[in-house]
Amino acid sequence: MGKINVKPNNDYCPQTLFLYGTYDENGNPDFGLFCWFSYIWEGELGVMCCIGGSKLTKDNIKRSKVFSANLVTEELLPAADYLGCVSGKNPDKMKIDLDIGKGAVLNVPVLDKAPVVFELEVTDIIPKGDADVMLCKIRNVLQDESLSSDESVAQKLARIAPVKTTANTYLGYDGRDLGAWGEPMKKL
């Protein structure tokens, strides 16, 4: 099959979704939704991510240099979509029903319902226009006990059901269409 030339985009390249948890300057938790997240190697596994524009998450990370990255599952999707569509600069953003705990190693808010949570410390911030690329050390991974079972990786993923995204659309681990950005939050 032939190829066509198109403008820069990452459609058809699904990305894993995470909710980044930070504390604001008054110690109140904020969560935002992010997909520009991947991994680096620096003698050990690390994380790289990019936050564009002006966001409370970015302000909080720049101040504290720590955040949590909580894996988004189908169960969390309505809240995750809301947290990705509403700015943290809206003082009412966090007035929703969320089970929020604390990191085991870093001073970061975490989501009790996320089956995998990275506790991240930012070591490098690389400014790029109005975006910032951040390199992070993984100081801890909080992982549900159930992921230590003898099931296959495929069975465990099918059970926890992480959500992917591409082309402004949410997709299930098995490829089901879970709605356009802005739709799942209507179920809240």
Ligand SMILES: Cc1cc2nc3c(=O)[nH]c(=O)nc-3n(C[C@H](O)[C@H](O)[C@H](O)COP(=O)(O)O)c2cc1C
């Ligand atoms: C599906 C989805 C993925 C997103 N991924 C990113 C991302 O990787 N980087 C980014 O800068 N913003 C991303 N956003 C936008 C932020 O989630 C959004 O600006 C949010 O309101 C930030 O919340 P905050 O102001 O509380 O930090 C994404 C939004 C959605 C809906």
